[in-house]
Amino acid sequence: MTRFSFQIATTDGAARSGMISMARGEIRTPAFMPVGTAATVKAMKPDDVRASGADILLCNTYHLMLRPGAERVARVGGLHDFMGWERPILTDSGGYQVMSLSDLTKVTEEGVTFASHLDGSRHLLTPERSIEVQNLLGSDIMMAFDQLLPATATAQQQREAMERSMRWAARSKGAFNGHGAIFGIQQGGLDETLRGESAQALIDIGFDGYAIGGLAVGEGQEEMCRVLDFAVEMLPADRPRYLMGVGKPEDLVEAVLRGVDMFDCVLPTRSGRTGQAFTADGPINIRNARFAEDREPLEPGCPCPTCTHFERTYVHHLVRSGEILGAMLMTEHNLWFYQRLMQTMRDAISQQQLFAFAKGFLERYRKSSP
Amino acid sequence: MTRFSFQIATTDGAARSGMISMARGEIRTPAFMPVGTAATVKAMKPDDVRASGADILLCNTYHLMLRPGAERVARVGGLHDFMGWERPILTDSGGYQVMSLSDLTKVTEEGVTFASHLDGSRHLLTPERSIEVQNLLGSDIMMAFDQLLPATATAQQQREAMERSMRWAARSKGAFNGHGAIFGIQQGGLDETLRGESAQALIDIGFDGYAIGGLAVGEGQEEMCRVLDFAVEMLPADRPRYLMGVGKPEDLVEAVLRGVDMFDCVLPTRSGRTGQAFTADGPINIRNARFAEDREPLEPGCPCPTCTHFERTYVHHLVRSGEILGAMLMTEHNLWFYQRLMQTMRDAISQQQLFAFAKGFLERYRKSSP
Numbered sequence: 001m002t003r004f005s006f007q008i009a010t011t012d013g014a015a016r017s018g019m020i021s022m023a024r025g026e027i028r029t030p031a032f033m034p035v036g037t038a039a040t041v042k043a044m045k046p047d048d049v050r051a052s053g054a055d056i057l058l059c060n061t062y063h064l065m066l067r068p069g070a071e072r073v074a075r076v077g078g079l080h081d082f083m084g085w086e087r088p089i090l091t092d093s094g095g096y097q098v099m100s101l102s103d104l105t106k107v108t109e110e111g112v113t114f115a116s117h118l119d120g121s122r123h124l125l126t127p128e129r130s131i132e133v134q135n136l137l138g139s140d141i142m143m144a145f146d147q148l149l150p151a152t153a154t155a156q157q158q159r160e161a162m163e164r165s166m167r168w169a170a171r172s173k174g175a176f177n178g179h180g181a182i183f184g185i186q187q188g189g190l191d192e193t194l195r196g197e198s199a200q201a202l203i204d205i206g207f208d209g210y211a212i213g214g215l216a217v218g219e220g221q222e223e224m225c226r227v228l229d230f231a232v233e234m235l236p237a238d239r240p241r242y243l244m245g246v247g248k249p250e251d252l253v254e255a256v257l258r259g260v261d262m263f264d265c266v267l268p269t270r271s272g273r274t275g276q277a278f279t280a281d282g283p284i285n286i287r288n289a290r291f292a293e294d295r296e297p298l299e300p301g302c303p304c305p306t307c308t309h310f311e312r313t314y315v316h317h318l319v320r321s322g323e324i325l326g327a328m329l330m331t332e333h334n335l336w337f338y339q340r341l342m343q344t345m346r347d348a349i350s351q352q353q354l355f356a357f358a359k360g361f362l363e364r365y366r367k368s369s370p
Numbered sequence: 371m372t373r374f375s376f377q378i379a380t381t382d383g384a385a386r387s388g389m390i391s392m393a394r395g396e397i398r399t400p401a402f403m404p405v406g407t408a409a410t411v412k413a414m415k416p417d418d419v420r421a422s423g424a425d426i427l428l429c430n431t432y433h434l435m436l437r438p439g440a441e442r443v444a445r446v447g448g449l450h451d452f453m454g455w456e457r458p459i460l461t462d463s464g465g466y467q468v469m470s471l472s473d474l475t476k477v478t479e480e481g482v483t484f485a486s487h488l489d490g491s492r493h494l495l496t497p498e499r500s501i502e503v504q505n506l507l508g509s510d511i512m513m514a515f516d517q518l519l520p521a522t523a524t525a526q527q528q529r530e531a532m533e534r535s536m537r538w539a540a541r542s543k544g545a546f547n548g549h550g551a552i553f554g555i556q557q558g559g560l561d562e563t564l565r566g567e568s569a570q571a572l573i574d575i576g577f578d579g580y581a582i583g584g585l586a587v588g589e590g591q592e593e594m595c596r597v598l599d600f601a602v603e604m605l606p607a608d609r610p611r612y613l614m615g616v617g618k619p620e621d622l623v624e625a626v627l628r629g630v631d632m633f634d635c636v637l638p639t640r641s642g643r644t645g646q647a648f649t650a651d652g653p654i655n656i657r658n659a660r661f662a663e664d665r666e667p668l669e670p671g672c673p674c675p676t677c678t679h680f681e682r683t684y685v686h687h688l689v690r691s692g693e694i695l696g697a698m699l700m701t702e703h704n705l706w707f708y709q710r711l712m713q714t715m716r717d718a719i720s721q722q723q724l725f726a727f728a729k730g731f732l733e734r735y736r737k738s739s740p
Contacts, residue, residue, distance in 0.1 A: 039687065043694040047679075068662070068687045076663050076683045084679050292438070295444050309417075309454050313446045317409065317438045324413040324694055 004141075004208045006179040006240050010350045014232070020240055022140055022181065023341045024080070025087040028242060030256045030299035030349075032342045033090060033264040034335055036172060038063045039073075039083040042124035042269050043327040044335065052304070053331065056088040056140075058264040061133050062097030063121075066116050070136035078138030090264070091139035091187075093172070094140045096213075096245070099148040107147060109164065127171035131182075132183040140180045143211065144172035146187060149205050151218050153249065155191070162187040165199035165213075173205050181208035183242060189214055192230050199234035209240035212260070214244045228258045249278060249341055250365060254359045256345050268338045272331035275319045279337070282365050286327030286330065291316040306337035372510075374551040376580045380720045384602070384629035387719035390610055392510055392551065394450070395457040397425040399610060400626045400719075402712045404705055408433045408442075410455040411698040414705065416455045420676070422702065423709030426510075428456040428634040431466030433501050435493070438706045440506035448508030461509035461636070463500045463542070463555075466522060466583075466615070469518040477517060479534065483520050497541035501552075511583065514542035515558060521588050525561070532557040532564050535570035536582075551578035553612060555595050559584055560679050561595060562600050569604035579610035582630070586616045592730050595624050602629045619648060619711055620735060623728045626715050638708045642701035645689045649707070652735050655702065661686040674706035730738040 006029075008018040017340055020027040034041045036057045049057065059079060064070060073082055079089055092229045095112070102114035111126030130145035146165040148156060165187045176182045182201035188194030202210055212231055215224050228243070235241050242262035243255050254265055261324035268278065275287040279299040284291075286298065298315060302318060306315070306329040318326030341361075348357040376399075390397040408428045411419045419427070419465040420554070429449060434440060443449055450456055457722075463484070469475060472484035481496030484671045500515040515621045516535040519527060523707055546552045554572035558564030572580060582601055585594050586612040605611050612632035613625050622633055638648065645657040654661075656668065667677035668685060674686070676699040688696030718727040 020549075026613060038691050038693060039684070040693050040695045043698075045695065047696065068683075069693060072663060072683075076665055076681070082684050082687075084684070091674075096625065178546060186475075295446055298416075307417075311446070312450050313438075314409070314454070316450075320406050322435060323408060323410050324697055325410045328413075328415070328698070 003178075006209070006238070010352075011173070012349040013257065014351045015345075015349050015354050016259060017255050017259065017346045018261070020089050023099045024140055025055065027088060027262075028342075028346060029261040030252075030342055030345055031055060031262050032252065032338045033058040033156060033262065034338075035264055035266045036083065036085070036089075037266070038067065039079060041095070041331075041335075043273065043324070043331045044269075046083060048305070048308060048332060049335065050087070052263055052335040053343060054335070057085055058090045058092065059137070059139075060097060061091050061094035061130060062125075062223075064091075064131045065094065065364065066118055066121075067123075070133040074138070076137040076226040080138055084100050084210050089138075090141040091134045091137055091143065092244075093143040093145040094125050094133070095130070095146045096148050098125055099150075107164075111145070111168075112147075114227070127168040128175040128330070131172050131175035133162040135179065137179060141209070142172075142176065142180060143209070144169040144182065144184045144311075145213050146185045146213055149189070149210060149214070152187070158189040158194060160193060162189075162198050166198060166205075169202060169207075170205050173207065173322070174209045177305060183207050183209040183211050183240075185211040185213040185244070186231065186235065188231075190219060194230045196234055199231075203236060207239070209242060209262075211242040211262075212246050215243065216228060218253065221248075223252070225254050225258070227258070228255060232259045249338070252338075253345070253361055256349075257354065257358055268334035269331050273327045275326075275330065276334075277315075277330055277337075278334050280354045280361070280364055283365070286312060286315050286319050288316075298330075298333050299337070302333065302336065302340075306330070306333040306335050306336075373548075374559065376579070377715060378608070378735045381720045382719040382724045383627065385715075385719050385724050386629060386631060387716045388631070392458050393716070394510055395425065395466050395630075398712075399457060399631040399636060400622075400631050400712055400715055401425060402622065402661055402708045403428040403632065404485070404708075405430070405634055405639060406453065407636070408437065409449060411701075412703075413643065413701045414613075414639075415695070416453060418525060418622070418675075418702060419455070419705065420457070422705040423713060424705070425430045427455055428460045428462065429507070429509075429577075430467060431461050431507070432471065432495075433733075434461075434489075434507060435464065435495075436488055443633050444506040444508070450508055458510040459505055460509075460511040461504045461513065462614075463513040463515040464495050465500070465516045466516075466518050468495055469520075469577075471683070477534075478479060478676060479537075480516070481538075497538040498545040501542050501545035505549065508716050511579070512542075512546065512550060512552045514539040514552065514554045517582055518631035519584070523559070528557075528559040528561060528564060528736075532568050534557075536568060536575075539572060540575050540582070543577065553577050553579040553610075555581040555583040555614070556605065557584050558601075560589060560597050562597075565597070566604055573606060577609070579612060579632075579720040581612040581614050582606040583614050585613065586621065591621060593619075595628070596622070596696045598628045598630070599666045601649075604629075610690055618669075619708070620732055622711060623715070623731055624717075627724065627728055638704035639701050642704045643697045645696075645700065646704075647685075647700055647707075648704050650731070656682060656686050658686075668700075668703050669707070672703065672704050672706065676700070676703040676706075694711070
């Protein structure tokens with residue numbers, strides 16, 4: 001079995017459709033990875049996540065190293081056995097959560113010292129420890145450890161963090177033992193020069209795939225697209241390109257048009273738990289009183305289990321009442337919406353119709369959006 | 371199709387196994403009804419509730435009349451369509467929740483005035499309104515409206531409440547329009563004379579089935595069994611006997627031995643959400659540290675989806691982390707445990723082996739109980 005290979009089947013402008021092949025299964029690209037933060041895609045059974053069309057999950061190194069702990073997961077057989085998901089799992093490096101969730105973080109050349117958001121205990125995360133944790137979990141695709149900056153960072157801070165992240169990328173690759181695959185992460189904020197230097201540094205190290213980090217952190221879609229316009233093509237065309245933490249359905253479409261192959265985002269699951277359902281006519285808030293006696297499914301025509309079996313009036317009642325089943329049904333619909341969107345884009349690329357699809361999708365989606 | 375019929379197939383001592391036949395399906399007895407308080411068995415999809423072996427659900431009139439409202443449920447097609455459960459539904463009368471959940475209740479001969487626990491709005495529930503609400507919901511088995519007493523009630527209060535409940539039972543029957551079935555509820559606390567008078571009053575009115583109310587309200591299992599020893603046989607042998615709000619697995623066994631045919635209880639679902647899993651060796655609390663790296667299923671040998679796919683170490687992690695999937699997996703196991711217990715008792719009755727089964731079950735179950 002191939003350790004890791006990426007075949008592009010069709011291109012359509014900058015967009016590509018293809019397949020990543022790994023020991024635990026194939027990943028159709030462009031791919032959306034549901035987020036299984038603490039070894040569970042919230043409110044979903046793993047078999048139902050698979051049925052939505054997901055080929056791969058993302059799990060969070062930061063959360064799992066704190067609870068239940070990477071060594072414990074390793075002792076009970078690794079993350080796949082633990083959570084009942086046999087297919088590939090990508091783990092992030094922990095760098096993002098350390099900076100966004102922890103208190104008292106201190107960045108040195110060695111790594112990041114932080115206090116757990118759960119119990120305040122002190123931990124040190126280094127490139128070497130991040131890869132070790134990802135190995136203990138049994139990750140299929142590991143991410144190099146990098147440094148996240150707040151949106152307020154100066155140009156000088158951006159350069160320093162990018163350069164440190166590239167030194168950490170080299171140490172991450174050095175700690176990688178050849179099981180599974182490892183991706184590097186391009187940094188450099190919104191700056192073309194920094195993005196170019198970062199891409200070249202990663203290429204010099206050599207990775208199985210290349211991620212774009214530091215976007216979708218509040219810069220807005222227009223600015224994100226402007227950066228993608230130069231950042232994506234800096235990364236090797238024959239390797240998967242992964243836009244981290246993105247995003248809204250319209251972001252996925254814009255990024256696929258620009259040649260991105262992989263995505264992850266908590267939006268479909270988190271939104272599902274707060275009452276937002278995605279539809280081709282834009283998102284709806286099922287808590288809205290206009291759905292109180294609405295006997296349509298969440299999205300008319302949707303083949304997902306929620307839309308096949310239940311009406312808006314019922315989901316409205318469940319979500320308003322705080323019932324767990326409301327979160328379950330909303331999440332399942334949203335994951336199906338995201339996976340159907342990816343399948344439609346893969347098909348459109350195969351038929352050289354992506355631009356026409358994207359135009360029609362975005363017009364319809366935005367017309368009704370709040 | 372029969373409106374309502376009850377056939378006893380086998381008896382074993384006082385115990386009976388049989389079948390209730392109704393337009394929406396058959397109910398194997400002795401039957402356990404999962405509780406779908408607000409039109410959802412919490413944390414379960416209806417198809418998965420059915421797969422656990424449930425032939426019938428109980429839904430709460432009090433909760434549904436307040437949210438989403440009985441008239442609304444009727445306008446959107448009734449409770450079965452609303453919640454996606456095609457089989458029979460039994461609705462309680464609301465009497466129990468009015469007294470246990472509401473504030474500012476005032477009991478008169480007409481009915482009970484109360485303030486909603488949701489928004490403080492004032493409502494009047496009478497026998498006629500209770501039956502109307504149950505009709506609007508589309509209930510298959512309706513319960514007569516009765517008066518609940520606190521455990522501190524005096525003998526005189528018990529007599530007055532029982533006698534009022536019997537007048538309300540007659541009014542409930544009078545309001546019943548012949549769609550579905552209606553059960554009366556025996557009251558009288560722990561007193562044999564009152565229980566006898568109550569049973570006779572209900573028989574004089576005439577019901578499709580007879581429930582035993584006012585037990586499992588804190589009197590303890592020994593006292594409950596003492597009352598069942600005389601209360602059950604006061605009820606017609608050719609009609610289903612339903613022990614309301616019961617109970618623990620050992621209560622079900624003791625009551626089936628004494629001739630009870632139907633049960634409902636929130637215990638398997640509520641316990642599931644708080645970390646208690648039922649097993650043949652007694653309940654376990656999955657949060658306990660001894661399960662942190664335990665690779666057995668919740669109950670070794672259990673054929674439920676949770677035990678087939680997941681290990682204690684994972685469920686322990688989910689429940690400790692407050693993950694929704696923890697509630698889902700625990701609830702599903704507990705519902706399977708309850709339904710498997712009922713199936714085992716039905717089989718044991720058919721084979722005239724109930725007493726031997728009960729002895730073995732109770733010995734094993736209690737040996738390890740906390």
